[in-house]
Amino acid sequence: MSACVKKRKIDTECRVFNKTWTLKYFFTEVKGKAVCLVCGEQVASLKDYNLNRHYETKHADKYQNLTDAERVQTSEALLAKLKKQQGFFNKLHTSRDAAAKTSFVISHKIAKNTTMTHQYPALTPEQKKELQDIAERIVAPGKGILAADESTGSMGKRLNPIGVENTEENRRRYRQLLFTADQRIDNCIGGVIFFHETLYQNTDDGTNFSQLIRDRDMVVGIKVDKGVVPLAGTDGETTTQGLDGLSERCAQYKKDGADFAKWRSVLKISDTTPSELAILENANVLARYASICQQNGIVPIVEPEILPDGEHDLKRCQYVSEKVLAAVYKALSDHHVYLEGTLLKPNMVTPGHACSTKYSSEEIAMATVTALRRTVPPAVTGVTFLSGGQSEEEASMNLNAINNCPLAKPWALTFSYGRALQASALNAWRGELNNEKAAAEEFIKRAEANGLAALGKYESSGSGTAAGKSLYVANHAY
Amino acid sequence: MTHAYPLSAEQKKELSGIAQKIVAAGKGILAADESTGSMAKRFQGINAENTEENRRLYRQLLFTADNQVNPCIGGVIFFHETLYQKTDDSKLFPQLVKEKGMVVGIKVDKGVVPLAGTNGETTTQGLDGLYERCAQYKKDGADFAKWRCVLKITSTTPSQLAIMENANVLARYASICQMHGIVPIVEPEILPDGDHDLQRCQYVTEKVLAAVYKALSDHHVYLEGTLLKPNMVTAGHSCPKKFVPQEIAMATVTALRRTVPPTVPGVTFLSGGQSEAEATINLNAINQCPLHKPWALTFSFGRALQASALKAWGGKKENGKACQEEYVKRALNNSKAALGKYESSGEKGAAQESLFVADHAY
Numbered sequence: 001m002s003a004c005v006k007k008r009k010i011d012t013e014c015r016v017f018n019k020t021w022t023l024k025y026f027f028t029e030v031k032g033k034a035v036c037l038v039c040g041e042q043v044a045s046l047k048d049y050n051l052n053r054h055y056e057t058k059h060a061d062k063y064q065n066l067t068d069a070e071r072v073q074t075s076e077a078l079l080a081k082l083k084k085q086q087g088f089f090n091k092l093h094t095s096r097d098a099a100a101k102t103s104f105v106i107s108h109k110i111a112k113n114t115t116m117t118h119q120y121p122a123l124t125p126e127q128k129k130e131l132q133d134i135a136e137r138i139v140a141p142g143k144g145i146l147a148a149d150e151s152t153g154s155m156g157k158r159l160n161p162i163g164v165e166n167t168e169e170n171r172r173r174y175r176q177l178l179f180t181a182d183q184r185i186d187n188c189i190g191g192v193i194f195f196h197e198t199l200y201q202n203t204d205d206g207t208n209f210s211q212l213i214r215d216r217d218m219v220v221g222i223k224v225d226k227g228v229v230p231l232a233g234t235d236g237e238t239t240t241q242g243l244d245g246l247s248e249r250c251a252q253y254k255k256d257g258a259d260f261a262k263w264r265s266v267l268k269i270s271d272t273t274p275s276e277l278a279i280l281e282n283a284n285v286l287a288r289y290a291s292i293c294q295q296n297g298i299v300p301i302v303e304p305e306i307l308p309d310g311e312h313d314l315k316r317c318q319y320v321s322e323k324v325l326a327a328v329y330k331a332l333s334d335h336h337v338y339l340e341g342t343l344l345k346p347n348m349v350t351p352g353h354a355c356s357t358k359y360s361s362e363e364i365a366m367a368t369v370t371a372l373r374r375t376v377p378p379a380v381t382g383v384t385f386l387s388g389g390q391s392e393e394e395a396s397m398n399l400n401a402i403n404n405c406p407l408a409k410p411w412a413l414t415f416s417y418g419r420a421l422q423a424s425a426l427n428a429w430r431g432e433l434n435n436e437k438a439a440a441e442e443f444i445k446r447a448e449a450n451g452l453a454a455l456g457k458y459e460s461s462g463s464g465t466a467a468g469k470s471l472y473v474a475n476h477a478y
Numbered sequence: 479m480t481h482a483y484p485l486s487a488e489q490k491k492e493l494s495g496i497a498q499k500i501v502a503a504g505k506g507i508l509a510a511d512e513s514t515g516s517m518a519k520r521f522q523g524i525n526a527e528n529t530e531e532n533r534r535l536y537r538q539l540l541f542t543a544d545n546q547v548n549p550c551i552g553g554v555i556f557f558h559e560t561l562y563q564k565t566d567d568s569k570l571f572p573q574l575v576k577e578k579g580m581v582v583g584i585k586v587d588k589g590v591v592p593l594a595g596t597n598g599e600t601t602t603q604g605l606d607g608l609y610e611r612c613a614q615y616k617k618d619g620a621d622f623a624k625w626r627c628v629l630k631i632t633s634t635t636p637s638q639l640a641i642m643e644n645a646n647v648l649a650r651y652a653s654i655c656q657m658h659g660i661v662p663i664v665e666p667e668i669l670p671d672g673d674h675d676l677q678r679c680q681y682v683t684e685k686v687l688a689a690v691y692k693a694l695s696d697h698h699v700y701l702e703g704t705l706l707k708p709n710m711v712t713a714g715h716s717c718p719k720k721f722v723p724q725e726i727a728m729a730t731v732t733a734l735r736r737t738v739p740p741t742v743p744g745v746t747f748l749s750g751g752q753s754e755a756e757a758t759i760n761l762n763a764i765n766q767c768p769l770h771k772p773w774a775l776t777f778s779f780g781r782a783l784q785a786s787a788l789k790a791w792g793g794k795k796e797n798g799k800a801c802q803e804e805y806v807k808r809a810l811n812n813s814k815a816a817l818g819k820y821e822s823s824g825e826k827g828a829a830q831e832s833l834f835v836a837d838h839a840y
Contacts, residue, residue: 326695378770
């Protein structure tokens with residue numbers, strides 16, 4: 001390394017005249033030099049400090065009180081004068097140009113002094129298009145979502161009852177049998193939700209799961225929340241955490257093949273719940289999550305689950321669902337979320353598990369669709385129901401009834417099922433290699449059933465659809 | 479707090495029935511509810527004296543127009559005075575209007591008042607005694623009501639307070655109406671004054687409507703028994719950029735799709751400062767917009783139905799027939815526009831469709 005450092009030379013550093021200097025300091029550029037418009041003096045180096053110093057010491061007292069409009073006019077006038085003096089035949093700025101420039105200066109100032117009713121588009125048209133296309137692909141007619149995003153803890157609850165050890169390898173083998181089910185599922189599954197671990201697991205022959213799903217033309221999704229945490233001062237209510245570093249995580253997940261995400265908030269019905277706070281806080285955190293996802297090209301599935309625990313009736317669940325969804329969509333609006341690039345994952349409207357009254361699928365459908373019609377704007381691309389505690393057959397029949405409900409339904413209405421797609425498959429598998437084919441068959445069967453239900457075309461054994469239609473009571477009672 | 483004490487099933491049925499009747503296919507609303515002060519401005523323009531008798535004569539012309547107007551008008555909004563006026567042969571106006579199959583409505587707000595601490599923003603008063611007034615209006619034949627809130631777009635408005643306060647007062651009004659079997663028309667008008675562009679208006683409209691529907695939800699308003707009367711999404715009057723009807727339609731429908739729940743039976747646009755022709759063409763474009771629109775999209779026009787009629791009348795008895803003809807013409811045109819079937823002379827429908835740009839840009 002040379003001991004002698006060369007002296008810096010100005011002309012080797014390619015200094016460029018900065019256009020803002022014209023308005024700030026009344027300078028212009030002539031043949032690579034900065035010329036003061038007021039006195040004609042030339043400043044040798046194109047440096048902000050130098051021009052500033054010249055202006056401040058010599059002319060600021062005269063020009064510092066000008067409005068922006070006056071500055072523009074002044075600089076125009078001085079420029080014109082200079083050009084005249086130098087005999088240039090440039091076109092003089094017309095007063096219209098000056099006015100246009102003034103309005104730009106002023107509107108820039110206004111934009112900086114932000115008020116809330118100015119739009120700072122969160123997304124470009126290209127970003128919006130990408131998000132909407134992803135959402136539409138997931139809920140294409142006859143398609144729904146396989147929710148295979150059980151956390152390690154949840155998988156323990158699934159594997160224990162069938163006598164399987166909750167190891168990483170067992171989880172991998174189990175998800176593999178779902179993801180490698182034959183081509184019959186291609187028509188019914190639009191997207192698969194992954195748990196983090198699963199996104200980076202491979203098949204036996206080394207194919208990454210995320211890649212495998214994408215190669216089958218299904219959209220890869222990722223669960224991004226970090227579970228529920230208590231809300232102090234409430235009756236056992238919770239919010240959901242996971243916002244910290246979410247933007248960076250989303251960026252990484254997008255690179256790793258994920259195009260949508262899921263975040264679950266939980267509310268429950270009792271005499272005192274859900275409280276105002278729980279509704280407000282969960283709506284807000286869902287909206288923050290949604291906003292961050294969209295910034296990273298990821299479609300957020302918004303899941304405000306109202307648990308079916310309790311003895312409340314259908315009407316109560318409907319009422320609460322309506323209040324919760326109204327709050328969710330107000331929060332999404334406040335957070336500037338692009339609705340066309342989102343999906344909703346709500347509970348169906350059902351009575352509580354311990355409710356003594358039983359309701360038909362049609363009543364559940366009517367209550368559900370009515371609640372959605374009162375709260376979910378038509379711009380939302382699709383509604384992908386969670387199955388909650390419903391059996392596989394219940395979940396299919398209810399989804400079918402929902403799609404046969406005579407009220408106008410401007411969004412896709414389909415499934416995002418976990419247990420309701422996997423219960424029989426898990427039972428058939430029991431961890432045995434020999435049972436894999438049978439297990440896959442069970443999964444395919446439910447996938448096809450729900451694909452039909454999403455079209456309103458599912459016929460469960462033993463009940464014709466014709467009998468079903470007459471059971472839809474007019475919605476004034478809802 | 480999450481227990482429901484809703485309207486009865488019968489009350490709900492009555493309200494949704496009324497709302498659907500008003501916005502039945504091809505029908506819209508004649509907004510004939512100009513206050514005495516507003517009528518002064520209308521009459522001044524045609525050099526007629528603003529007397530009670532002149533107001534009665536003018537409204538009579540509208541209400542006795544030829545029956546071909548009946549399939550176009552689902553409802554008529556009255557001003558309080560007009561509700562108790564009669565035809566020359568002593569028939570009460572509401573009675574006459576009902577016989578023609580139209581629903582009678584009544585303006586119930588009492589005008590705008592300033593919001594202190596804002597940049598010239600307002601809220602609307604009229605809640606005092608509204609409960610009793612609604613009961614009386616229902617007896618006197620009214621089945622729907624109208625309440626107008628006003629917001630404006632500038633660099634500092636609408637403010638959070640203005641949006642929140644107006645949304646809240648609209649929800650209170652709506653709640654009170656429904657208790658008396660009166661369908662509330664909810665009108666959050668965003669004025670077209672200013673030089674803002676189409677996108678700005680769309681953005682503000684989306685924020686305002688989101689607040690309105692949250693307030694209606696909070697106040698337990700039965701949406702199936704309401705109607706919305708919004709501004710179309712347009713650029714400000716002094717915006718240098720001009721936008722075609724298809725752009726206006728796209729922006730309007732997109733804003734509504736993002737905020738208005740599907741259960742709302744109908745959206746009855748106000749005409750604001752638009753000319754009769756403009757209002758009709760824009761309504762038509764809105765109904766031709768290729769996006770899915772689950773609510774009826776129709777008109778609740780005042781000036782856009784009456785401007786030519788007023789002019790033709792000029793306050794002179796002998797011009798009565800000409801006045802009615804102008805009104806009937808506008809009513810028929812808007813009825814077609816509400817079905818997306820209006821063809822103004824010189825414009826082909828096919829050419830227009832190609833002007834609808836995909837909504838990702840909105």
